[in-house]
Amino acid sequence: MVKLVLLHKAESIYEDELDVAYDFPRAYLKAVTEAVGDWIIYYEPVKAGPRGYFATAKIERIIAKPGVEGRYLALIERGSYLAFDREVPRLRNGCPLETALADQAGNPLKGGAVQLAVRRISEGDFARIIDLGLPEDLERIEATRYDPQPSEMQGEAMVFQRPVLERLTRRKYRDVAFSRKVRDAYGYRCAMSGLQLRNGGGRPEVQAAHIRPVERDGSDSVRNGLALSGTLHWMFDRGLISVADDNETILISKNKVPGDVVGRLIRPDGKLLRPEDPRHQPHPENLRWHRENVFGQVLSGESSPWGVT
Template sequence: MVKLVLLHKAGSIYDDEPDVVYDFPQTYLKAVRAAVDDWVVYYEPVKAGPRGYFAVAKISQVIEKPGAPGRYLALIEPGTYLDFDAEVPRLVEGRPLEAALAEPDGTPKRGGAVQLAVRRLPESDFARIVSLGLPQSLEAQEAARFDPEPAMAEDAASFERPVLERLTRRPYRDVAFRRKVRDAYDFRCAMSGLRLRNGGGRPEVQAAHIRPVECQGSDAVRNGLALSGTLHWMFDRGLISVAEDNETILISHNKVPGEVVERLIQPGRKLLKPANPAHTPHPGNLRWHRENRFGQGMTDEPAPWD
């Protein structure tokens, strides 16, 4: 097994969905096959956008791309993709984070390996990049974000968790997902349009998975919606969803009283979108929710408005 850097350009002609599949030519087949069951870091070149290193994931399988001779698909293991809390630049203090991209004196190389869409990544480089994008202190940072005197987080008080343990630990991933989704929507509910805070300034909005992790959904921002507590409850139970146009809010009218709709859903019943198009909910995730959750009557729990 070997770790890799995979180049991904937003709007690419290739059928890349970073949290699902990576499309690549036969040139890189040997390298990608060697990375099966191991982790990769996604990188967006500076000329394609400002992100740099922006996410981590694990390859589960490599298959031939149907109907496309000479092209292959690296399938991403469900539940492994995670957006970085902060994008990581290629250069730090003028020096590349990838040793293979540096000259002996530490200055950046030009051409050659720099232009490869798939690059091998030593363990030390992988750990450094991931730690910059998903720091060990992330849970403590979030705990202190809206609390001037937070209790000391267990991670910060006890020991440094290895990078791979951090990437697979559900509480850490939940914090990373929540931070990215709420920030993407500027702490505003995507369905009510409200941005509420409690007396201490803590945001009321929550981060909802569109397709649940237990149903092979990912922790990508594009699989998330910022929703108020009640609307999150309604969304998870299939009482509301999003139509095929990916913006009209659907409501189960036989289960949700009209006065509740008027109070909770913004006028026009259109989904609020993130400012960054890269964070817009993926149509495939919305379709999954519409087909597998909406109108399914998943609960006998009393509704919050009863």
């Protein structure tokens, strides 16, 4: 197995769905095949945007792209995709982060490997980029963001050193990374109420909700997330509210949610507040899944907090 850097352009002819599949031509088949079962890093080239290295994922298998001669899809292992907490610049102190892209003096090379859409990367370079994009102490950073003096127990847990790959697969770490990206994408504002509430210490009240739960094959992509207040998060997870197939109209289970509750909790126009960056807006397929598999479903053993059945 081998780790790779995969180039991604939003307006490319290649139809990447970064948490699902990476679209590539036959020229890179050998390199991508070597990476099956291993991790990759997504990279945005200079001409495509400012992000540099911006996410990681694990390749599960490769298939020929249906209906397209000479193209293949690297299928991403479910639950492996994770956007970087902070995008990593292409150069650091003027030097490339990929050893293969620098000369002996550390200066950037031109042409050759620099222009490849699929590049092999060493274990050391991979770990260095991950550490910059997904810091080992991200949980501590978040825990002390609004409370600079967390409990002693929290502090001990935060500083425990873990290998890079263990960090990428640990649920608690991924939840923190997901939450930070989703809340930031929505400006810490609830997507359904439109409210941006903070407590006295500045901590935002809004939470990050998975549209399709991880335990039901959902990803940690921002496009599988909504920023919601605690109450609306609870309602969304229990199918009391959802989003229509126009991807913006808020659906409400009228027989389970009283009208006065709707009036207090939902934006007056009944429309979903979406991130300004289109790359972070909810994916229609995730919203469809929620409508068809969660919305309106009756959960056994749970009753409505409003006494409505």
